[in-house]
Amino acid sequence: MPIRLDDRDARFAEGFAALLSAKREVSEEVDRVAADIIAEVRARGDAALIAYTSRFDALDLAPRTLRVSEAEIDAAVAACSPELLEALETARARIETYHRRQKPEDSWVKDEAGVESGWRxxxxxxxxxxxxxxxxxxxxxxxxxxxxxxxxxxxRIVMVAPTPRGETNPLVLAAARLAGVDEVYRIGGAQAVAALAYGTETIAPVAKIVGPGNAYVAAAKRRVFGQVGIDMIAGPSEVLVIADRTANPDWIAADLLAQAEHDVSAQSILMTDDAALAAEVEKAVAAQLATLPRAGIAGKSWQDFGAILLVADLEAAVPLVDRLAPEHLEIITEHPERLAGLIRNAGAIFLGGHTPEAIGDYVGGPNHVLPTARSARFSSGLGVGDFMKRTSLLKCGPEGLRRLAPAATQLAEAEGLQAHGRSVTIRLNL
Amino acid sequence: MPIRLDDRDARFAEGFAALLSAKREVSEEVDRVAADIIAEVRARGDAALIAYTSRFDALDLAPRTLRVSEAEIDAAVAACSPELLEALETARARIETYHRRQKPEDSWVKDEAGVESGWRxxxxxxxxxxxxxxxxxxxxxxxxxxxxxxxxxxxRIVMVAPTPRGETNPLVLAAARLAGVDEVYRIGGAQAVAALAYGTETIAPVAKIVGPGNAYVAAAKRRVFGQVGIDMIAGPSEVLVIADRTANPDWIAADLLAQAEHDVSAQSILMTDDAALAAEVEKAVAAQLATLPRAGIAGKSWQDFGAILLVADLEAAVPLVDRLAPEHLEIITEHPERLAGLIRNAGAIFLGGHTPEAIGDYVGGPNHVLPTARSARFSSGLGVGDFMKRTSLLKCGPEGLRRLAPAATQLAEAEGLQAHGRSVTIRLNL
Incomplete structure (x- = not known):
């Protein structure tokens, strides 16, 4: 049974707090294992990668077979159906078009003091x-x-993907080819993260590592942070559907189950001001579960982490949404934009009844890598900016320096940093 | 003696690699202490904060004196000289003007499939x-x-700053007032980080924590990452000065010492194609050290971590700069823009002989919080974007959904996620 809460109940606050703080994964105990694996790969390079791949993936490799060859990728592409390759290309084109809009602008301005500043x-x-x-x-x-x-x-974009017992997913290799990945290695786990961060004889190191993984991968990413950049540590996926009486309960049930089928730790929440709708959705979930191939996973997720929040007024409930800070937020109400405009914390918002989250997962255009576990309070989905960095630029001439010197030297003096002040004044005595 | 390397020497590569990998701080051993402090603050709230502040800062507080009152801030402002307040205001205004240019744009576009997408x-x-x-x-x-x-x-901007034995820095409080900080608490260390992340009876939790601190603060920030966002973990500060024969050696020496006076772990590096300049800079450093109040710190930093890199050709040496990925990069050459345009990895670039880094530290406009320890390879200085997050938006109508449905359902099917496919197809059977 999913959790049921009504904000007109005396015990709502308590139940909502429990919902917020429910831990959906434990990974502390794997940290030591990840640390050992990283140390081994740093010390022994390819040999450690090969040993771990044999042990964890039941696959025997040599240094020259760590990398997936272009011929193997050709063969994988050839093994995919034309329809599927076309679907992949539709997705690629739409994702690229959306992300091109995110390319940040450089800036360079001369101000009234004659000082030039900007960034690149x-x-x-x-x-x-x-x-x-x-x-x-x-x-x-x-x-x-x-x-x-x-x-x-x-x-240089380098992909690592474990292939347990040598089984590859041709469509994954086709996607890598289509997206322009430059190198592919058949390794995974903490050992792959270590190889990317520190390099081995065969694999040159990278400067940033992105992408989801299991608890060992997450622990390894946390450990190598600093040596390289990392994206967020992804937790189980989650959706919040906000719906009013105008929504179709069968559609909502389908969306809740699409989330739940990912993983037994996934979370699907419905928030509505319509008790009748809530009841219909619950019935529809049970009915649709019966014919779902991944019913075991989806059913367990719904039972353990699913929730139905009945609220008196959807607009008044916006603070609850901001506290949940959902990764995915569907708004299926009469005026979805109005409600969306009130919400601060959400990774992605899907507006109206004809925008199931699954469209965004594949072909909508926006990124499906989104902040989980309430981190939409402080972080964003993956974007172009995550693969760039900004260098600030400053240029003074003699006159600009003279204008700024008094304030700079006074502050340096006040902070007890006389060499800072001197580096300014020494340039004024011409 | 600082390290001296010449890229025409056979052993240059080895020496440069050693320079890159030199550890300038060790902080692993403090992680356990930070973890214990965080656990205590989570369990006991204000009481833990008060106990740690008594122990580490020799200051006895009560819950109602954790916060610095508005009257105390008024008194601090009154204690600052008008000249210093004016310098602070000059800095504030220039920093604000620069950062206003960074405010990111929202986007909302309807494409040819009739699908609307964007972000906020x-x-x-x-x-x-x-x-x-x-x-x-x-x-x-x-x-x-x-x-x-x-x-x-x-x-809501909350500042925490320890005040050992109750000693406050009036100018810090004045800066907080001027910058619009909303709440100030006189606590520090891992306990302050824990209070910000988890909240106590007196301090409401925040969603992100920024700012530099000692090893305990850094360890605590690493630990609370996920619960809240954090900025980068700052290492010791560093400068690389690239100069040719047109540069003034006294000015360069002043800049190297301005960096070195921060901390015995700070690092100052000169890269030049002019052996005579290198020798003059070294002489000037020794001369200027003699009259520097913080000569002990600056001298030790220069001796332990200073370096002079003599290279045959500055443009050809750009790959070395990208490997160093300096936090601060001064380019004091005849054509600084040309060299700057070739460099990928640097936190901030200061162009030409009249732009000492110290100007950027205070009043230039760009942020002085910059990526250290080679992290400019993958990260940027602090900016407005670090205090915002992007929510992606997607809206399909019935026709847009119909156009995207085939590709989405095929990919869902190929990934074995039938409930994803169903959440799309269920909306098509009207």
Whole structure:
């Protein structure tokens, strides 16, 4: 049974707080294992990668077979149906078009003191993209991670993807080819993260690592942060559907289950001001579960983490939405834009009844890599800016320096940094 | 003696690699202490804060004196000289003007499929600003951290700053007032970070924590990352000065020492193609050290971490600059823009002989919070975007959904996510 809360109940606040603080994964115990693996890869390079791949993926490699060859990628593309390749290309084109709009602008201005200032954006020199193996090996995620890097102008995009027992997903390789990935290695886990961060004989290091992974991958990313940049640590996926009496309960049920089928730790929440709708959605979820291939996973997610929040007034409930800070937010109400305009914290908003989250997962255009676990309070989905960095620029002439010198030297003096002050005044005595 | 390397020497590559990998701080051993402090503050709130402040800062507080009152801030402002307040206001105004140019744009576009997509930026709801106590308590850092948050529109900016033995820095409080900080608490260390992340009876939690601190503060920030956002973990400061024969050696020496006086772990590097200039700079450093109040610190930094890189050709040496990825880069050559245009990795670039880094530290306009320890390879200085987050938006109508449905459902099917496909197709059967 999903959690049911009504904001007219005395115990609502307590139940809502419990919903917010429910831990959906534990990963502290894997940190030591990840640390050991990283140390091994740093010390022994390719040999450590090969040993771990044999042990964890039951796959025996040599240094020259760590990398997936272009011929293998050709063969993978040839193995995909033309229809599927076309769908992938539709997604690629739409994702690229959307992300091109995100390219940041440089700036360079001369002010009234004659001082010139601005900044310049440049692409990160090399980026690693982690792609999970097995059931979580999603070609759509390859596109969503690689395309913004490509649009940013990253000159070297390296993908790592474990292939347990040598089983590859042809569509993942096709997506890598289509998105412009430059190198692909058949490694995974903390060992792949270590190889990307520190390099081995075969794999040159990168400057930033992105992409989702299991608890070991997440722990390894946290550990190598600083040596390289990382994207956010992704938690289980989640959706909040806000709906009023105008919404179709079958559609909402389908959306809640689309989220729930990802993972037993996924979370689907309905918030509505219509008790009748809530009841119909719950019935529809049960009915649709019966015919779902991944009913086991989706049913467990719905039972353990699903929630129905009945509220007196949707607009008045906006602070609750901001506290949940959902990764995905569907607004299926008569005036979705009005409600959306009131909400501060959400990774992505899907407006109106004809925008199921699944459209955004594949072909909408916006990125599907989004902040989970309430981190939409302070972070954003993946974008072009995550693959670039800004260098600030400043240029004074003799006159500009003379204008700014008094304030700078006074502040330096006040901070006890006399050499700072001297580096300014020494230039004034001409 | 600083390190001396010449790129025409056989052993240059080895020496340069050693320079890159030299560790300038060790902080792993403090992680456990930080973890314990965080756990205590989460469990006991204000009581823990008060106990740690008594122990570490020799200051006895009560819950109602944790916060610095408005009257105390008024008194601090009154204690500052009018000239100093004016210098602070000059800095504030220039920093604000520069950062206003960084405000990101929203986007909303309807494409040829009739699908609307875009994004919306919003300010983070509450931000915590850590300000170190003692000698590293810099009013300029208060401005540099708080102003971008204010420009972003953050409605609640909370500052924490330890006041060992109750000693406050009036100019730090004046800077907080001037920059629009909303709440100030006299706490520091890992306990202050924990209070900002989790909240106590007196201090409401924030969503992101920024600002430099000692090793305990850095370890605590790393630990609370995920619960809240954090800025980069700042390492010791560093400057690379690139100069040719047109540069003034005394000015360069002053700049190298301005960096070195920060901290014994700071690093100052000169790269030049002119051996005579290198020798003159070294002589000038020794001469200027003699009259520097912080000669002990600056001298030790120069001796332990200073370096002079002699190269045959400055343009050919650009790959070395990108590998160093300096926090601060001064280019004092005949054509500084030309060289700057070739460099990918630097936190901030100061162009020409009349732009000492110290101008940028205080009043230039750009932020002085910049990526250290080679992290300019993948990250940027602090900016307005660090205090905002982007929510992506997507809206399909019935026709747009129909156009995108085939590609989305095929990809969902290929990924084995039938509920995703169904959430699309269920909307087509009208």
């Amino acid at each position: 954006w440049s692409a990160i020199e090399a980026v690693g993209l982690y792609v999970p193996g097995g059931t979580a090996s999603y070609p759509s995620s390859v596109l969503m991670n690689a395309i913004p890097a490509k649009v940013a102008g990253v000159p | 930026w919003s300010a983070i709801e509450a931000v915590g600003l850590y300000v170190p106590g003692g000698t590293a308590s810099y009013p300029s850092s208060v401005l540099m951290n708080a102003i971008p948050a204010k420009v972003a529109g953050v409605p």
